[in-house]
Amino acid sequence: MARTARAQEEIRRFLDIGAVQVAELDLNGEETALRPGPDSPPVTHGEVFVLVRRAGRPVGTLLGRVPEGADPATVLAALARQEHGPEHGPEHGREPAGGPGQGQGAERSGAAGPPPPRTSVVVATRERSGQLARALDSLLAQDHPDFEIVVVDNAPVTDGTRDLVERKYGERVRYVCEPVAGLATAHNTGLAAARGEVVAFTDDDVVADSRWLTELTTPFAADPGLGCATGLILPARLRTPAQVLLESHGGFAKGFTPTTYDPKDPPRDEPLFPFTAGRFGSGANMAFRAEVLRGVGGFDPATGAGTPARGGDDLYGFVRVLTQGHRLHYTPGALVWHHHRETWADLETQAFGYGAGLTAYLTAILVARPALLPAFLARVPRGLSHARGLTAVRDTGGGDGGASGGRGAAPGDHGTRTHPWPRRLSRLQRKGMLYGPVGYLRARRAAGSRTTGSWTTGRGTR
Structure with a gap:
């Protein structure tokens, strides 16, 4: 009672x-x-x-x-x-490896540098043509000098997405159909179809700032050792209690300090590095050097939304790139506005899914790279403490991260915590964490003959 x-x-x-x-x-x-x-x-x-x-x-x-x-x-x-105001200056953060000229130097100094590389923007979608049109309109307005847009229609049940692309966008947007459900599989299909040196990924429920793609991809030209870049995600609207609650606890933001993560120089204040991948960014705003992502096998198709694993495909990609010795750069100048989920039921699904995705991706990493097991086991005691902190009931006022299932903002986040985080959602996150490895193994079985971590060729390309 x-x-x-x-x-x-x-x-x-x-x-x-x-x-x-x-x-x-x-x-x-x-x-x-x-x-x-x-x-x-x-x-x-x-x-x-x-x-x-x-x-x-x-x-x-x-x-x-x-x-x-x-x-x-x-x-x-x-x-x-x-x-x-100007007297406050930027937030304190880690300098990029190599100092100015390595990833963040141009951001701070404003100095002219090499142009951003040719880029492919991949948008995976499924039966949300209204949202997709809004996202595509913002992508076509980018100031990047050389890019293409690839829409991956994932396991469609109607012709709505194909009709939208062909009727409204014509040759400005390429359409690819991926019949196998799952976000990671759709992203791998987009990766296979991409022609750019860099492949950027975003979602169909965002509106991209006009400089998003330029800001996100320019660091690749400045730093040959950069394998991945992520950017800032802010709420497009805060009209419902669910949207306000999520954002008041940090949402998807990672702060406003450009930061480079280098596996050769691990951050001293993150003892779980690189397994706390939620601090690096989110799948709605990420880019990879194409040859690097292909070199690590792309995303694990047994992770991600649309699979029993529920999520974790983006986190898997971040860690795979870092463990191969490549740097990852976070830049707040690369901004997308995200339409958060709107109802209590959505938040319940999200809480469980992010908890599941967190442990599913960790399972996937260890399956793909068994040699990482000793390093992972050495971090288990602190990892358990970290997990308890992620799923703790958070009252108003202060704190050290967001509420989105291990994807909270870095220190200095904008979450005001004006509303307490419900115990029900914390419990669902914990249940999701327990379920994650099981979900991942179920997804692998469901994948059948598809090889974990492989990337497929695009199908149905127009």
Whole structure:
């Protein structure tokens, strides 16, 4: 009875969470420019989640309240200057290996460097043509000088995606059909079809900032040892309690400090490196040097959404690249706006899925690279403590990560934790972690003759 009453109280608190507006504000000298987020109406009074830019570059976020009758730009600009004015400077973070010129140097100095390499953007999708059109429109507006877009239609049941691509986009977007369900399989098919030196991946539920692709891929030209890059993910809208709750605990953001992870110089403050892959980025905003990703066998097709493993395909890719000796660079200048899931049921599915994906990808890594087992076992005691921290019930105020199943933001994240994280979701994350290895093994059995970690050739390419 006590558990039922507690669960009811959690649901009541959840339903009481109000909507939050989303906006951008650019601090450029004494001038400020306020505009609504990519899927939001003009800002009025009330609570506002703000991305703060400085001369166009993302530098932080804030959560502010605009009193009724006040000018939103004036109120929010004052808050932004207080929290993110020039005197504050960037957040503290790890310098990239090799110093300026290796990945992040151009970001900090603004110095001109080599142009970004030819890039293929892969978008896997399944029966969501409305969302896909919004994403493709933003991708076609990128300022990158040389890129292609490949849409992978994963296990379609209708011709909706093919019709959209052919009718609205024509030769500007390539269509590929992958009949086998699973996000990793779809990404591998996109990798096989890609013609670029770099392959970027994003989801069909994002809106990409116009400089996203340039910011994400330019570090590959500056650093020959770079195998992977990730970027910043912020909420496109915060209209439902589920969206607000997730973002208040960090969402998918990884902070605003450019960071390079080098396996030859492991971060001293991350004793579980490289197995805490959720700190590196997320699948909605990642890019790989094509030859490097192909060299490690692509993504494990027994991981990812659409398989019994539920997720972990992106984390698998990050760790495989790092364990092969390549660097990974996180750049907050590469921004996509993500449409978070909208309902309590969505959050339950997400909590369980991220827990499952976390341990599924770890299982996949050890299957692919048994030589990593001693290093992994040496980290198990701290890993168990880390897992307990990820799934702990988090109250409001402070903390050291987000709530998204091991994918929380790095220290310095923007999560304000204005709402407690429900115990129900923490329990589901723990259950997912226990299920993950089982789900992965089921997915391997279901894959049958397909080789773990192999990447397939594209099928049905137009």
